[in-house]
Amino acid sequence: MTAAMLHFEDFPTGETVTYGSYTLTREAILEFAGEYDPQPFHLDETAAETSLLGGLAASGWHACAIMMRLNCDGFLLDATSMGAPGIDEVKWLAPLRPGAVLSVRRTTLDSRASKSRPEMGLVKFLFELLADGEAVVMTQACSIMFGRRAA
């Protein structure tokens, strides 16, 4: 952990930043769904048209995986991240269509030092997955553990 890396102290509450660009292809939707979520509305265009999704759309877990990649490239690989104990909430708000260009808007909701582990702190984020720079297709709230500068 070098000083240049992002630490617990570098995520002020209220800060909002946007990053990333990931073009979702039809092939990637079908590949992920075929391996992990083979429900007809993620695999078959005809079945998808008559489903609640109204057309082929990515698995919600695929959206989560892509958001994780955008978060890694956007800040986690340059941070003292120690992982996350879990996820507070995920909302899938709109179908994620082939061709969408995805980015992430991250807002810091809160942060607190760990009492039991003085070398780390938890930062609570709201992550919004944006399609084509505007539509929010997914939100996710979770806390991530980071190393502290003071430690």
Add this chain to the structure above:
Amino acid sequence: MTAAMLHFEDFPTGETVTYGSYTLTREAILEFAGEYDPQPFHLDETAAETSLLGGLAASGWHACAIMMRLNCDGFLLDATSMGAPGIDEVKWLAPLRPGAVLSVRRTTLDSRASKSRPEMGLVKFLFELLADGEAVVMTQACSIMFGRRAA
């Protein structure tokens, strides 16, 4: 939607069932992490040993994706599932190691008919991901939409 499929009415509150068998390989851990969660503790054994995970372990999102596959094969592909609006909570309780054999224990927590859409209802589940038939490595609470028999 045929009568033989599982409908909203077929998930009584309090029911617990266990299903599935998925052997997690080191190669699968590295492949998923390389694509979606390239943090060192999911990709590199030496880095993982000095991390909180204490050794190479799968991405938490990989665990979610595998659980989704086990749920598809275990009941969703034989059900009138219409997808899910989101996830209430995910907890990553223990590192998911190479070689683990994964299964799912599903408990029905609650169910309610939709007021706005009489043809469907929501069933709230607790899903527990079990490693080697006993250790709970992840829990997940979420509601899934199903077609109703009465409709």
